[in-house]
Amino acid sequence: MYQRKFIVIEGLDGSGKGTQISRLAEALTNRGISLQLTAEPTLHATGGLVRDALGGITKRSAAELAGLFLADRIAHCQNPHDGIAALLESGITVVCDRYYYSSFAYQGMDLGLDWVMSANLDCPAILKPDLCIFLDVPTEVADKRISLGRTSREIFEEAETIERVRRKYFEVFGILSGTHNVKIINAARTPDEVFADVWAAASEIFDGTEK
Numbered sequence: 001m002y003q004r005k006f007i008v009i010e011g012l013d014g015s016g017k018g019t020q021i022s023r024l025a026e027a028l029t030n031r032g033i034s035l036q037l038t039a040e041p042t043l044h045a046t047g048g049l050v051r052d053a054l055g056g057i058t059k060r061s062a063a064e065l066a067g068l069f070l071a072d073r074i075a076h077c078q079n080p081h082d083g084i085a086a087l088l089e090s091g092i093t094v095v096c097d098r099y100y101y102s103s104f105a106y107q108g109m110d111l112g113l114d115w116v117m118s119a120n121l122d123c124p125a126i127l128k129p130d131l132c133i134f135l136d137v138p139t140e141v142a143d144k145r146i147s148l149g150r151t152s153r154e155i156f157e158e159a160e161t162i163e164r165v166r167r168k169y170f171e172v173f174g175i176l177s178g179t180h181n182v183k184i185i186n187a188a189r190t191p192d193e194v195f196a197d198v199w200a201a202a203s204e205i206f207d208g209t210e211k
């Protein structure tokens, strides 16, 4: 029996998060770890409002969007049925596709980091992950992968924005260094090579925690 962990996977759009999350889920399950995959924006009502704004269906100011992501994250953590807190409480490890590091990088660009970071980090309803894996790709690689996979782009998927987001992520990880367990992995390699590093980072937090 392993202790349950809360793992977040972050990366630019087009960084290959989906592939690595599937592989991580398979490997953890094979190791006998009970697991739930989850993602932000969520499937809760707040997540729907966020998606409408990302797709340009509803126009939202940057502050409104940050507030919606925050509300969505609180629901994500605290929902009594499928919330992250409830899952961890019942011994289930959670692997989450994006979390507050995305808010810091994307909403922090327009609003400044201070407000976005303190609103999330100081909120007692929002849980701190045990590990954040950042899949890093150069902007050109992200841009190319988005072009291959889509017919239309969301509001944060234009090339200049992608570059600004990447820089913001690195600024955020600098600020959080020493207080958050962040592993930055070069994701501009083959899926196998990337996964070797993802698995090493994930295994590290489970080692020695069997109970």
Ligand code: TYD
Pocket (backbone or CB within 6 Å): 012, 013, 014, 017, 040, 041, 054, 069, 097, 098, 099, 100, 102, 103, 104, 106, 107, 154, 156, 157
């Ligand atoms: P989506 O297409 O749902 O997922 P992904 O790109 O991860 O496959 O897009 C989510 C978008 O929302 C992405 O552009 C990043 C953005 N985002 C924020 O701006 N702030 C946040 O807090 C989160 C969680 C996501």
